Amino acid sequence: MATQERVLDGALRAFGTRGYEGTSLDAIAADLGIRKQTILYHFPSKELLLEAVIDRAGAELVAALEGALARSGPGWGRVEAIVRSVFRLAARRPELLGLLREVSRLGPPPATQLRLRLEPFVAAATVYLDEEMRAGAIRRQDSRLLLLAAYSAVIGMATEVEVLRAVGLEPTARNLVRRRAELLAFLRSALLAEA
Amino acid sequence: MATQERVLDGALRAFGTRGYEGTSLDAIAADLGIRKQTILYHFPSKELLLEAVIDRAGAELVAALEGALARSGPGWGRVEAIVRSVFRLAARRPELLGLLREVSRLGPPPATQLRLRLEPFVAAATVYLDEEMRAGAIRRQDSRLLLLAAYSAVIGMATEVEVLRAVGLEPTARNLVRRRAELLAFLRSALLAEA
């Protein structure tokens, strides 16, 4: 693979798991078997590297979610498709979801950048929720806040390993499937209008 | 105030907002108008300072939640009391909730420490959920996973400022109240068994 891509990959993994400040360029370079100066050749500063990583991660995130939606049925099937997609990411690319959280913790400059990249998807999601509400399928409420609550629940169930341990469960593969099932039941009763 | 207490306070604020690795002892000291060596006099290393901060934050967290429960009614009132308490913390001591997230990101050594401190409270919460389920007040499901989902939703609604911006809302005081109201509606339909 091209070095530039390998660097982006390694940086995403590192930033998404050990955090931005918790990761040194030397550490990323060592993981890739190259010298830190090679990283700085392709990305002039650590900050610019983060920007590139965010752009890439944002694109990958959107691609995964849009792809899941494209292969999904209508109505509730869309929620299930998104949840499935997020749990798939939690299992195969945990650093992607880790970066999401890390970026939102870093605040304005990086967070704004990621937000702009995800904006269209967020807009589409609120439109979906509003439509389902108008159709009477989903309980009426503020769609933006509903989205925030659902987002938090999904990301939390998929990634909060330490909280999982706190409630006495181990983060195994089988467990991930159970979590997904329970989450879907949770979301169903939280969202769906009473039959 | 005693210096030791002031250091703990400053460190909690810093760790909870800028993160552990993102905070230098010099920065904490400068905020307090003292020298870094003074911090190291009271806490022999940055790691031990973090431990002390976690212990303090854990105790404060438990105190706030237990206090809220003590002043609450039975049944659903307990959930409302907890949510109210968390939103109060989000407004007045955001660093406390920030530290919660930071510690869970840092993983095992600090996370385990905090987990042990919160363990009794978590256990009481699952017992509460199980009882409410047996009484038919709450939909039957795995109480531990339900707790994780509810925890994520609550913390997210109370603290995810950047995600809030992503859905087009500004984190104002009035907004916080709206978020709390929407969250309670969300939790009510997610948890309560159909009437």
Added chain:
DNA sequence: CAACCGTTCTACCATCTGGTCAGTGGCGGG
């Protein structure tokens, strides 16, 4: 072949980091 270019490296630097050490000043007890 020679000039060139993109890429990677070695060598180096200023700054910051957590941490050590030897004090210094105040204050209470013998």
Added chain:
DNA sequence: CCCGCCACTGACCAGATGGTAGAACGGTTG
């Protein structure tokens, strides 16, 4: 009175950090 203790600080250090300068390497092109 002064001794010792507590809280605090200035001077210092070794290692890590992000970043720069310049040489070397291999391939492409005139």
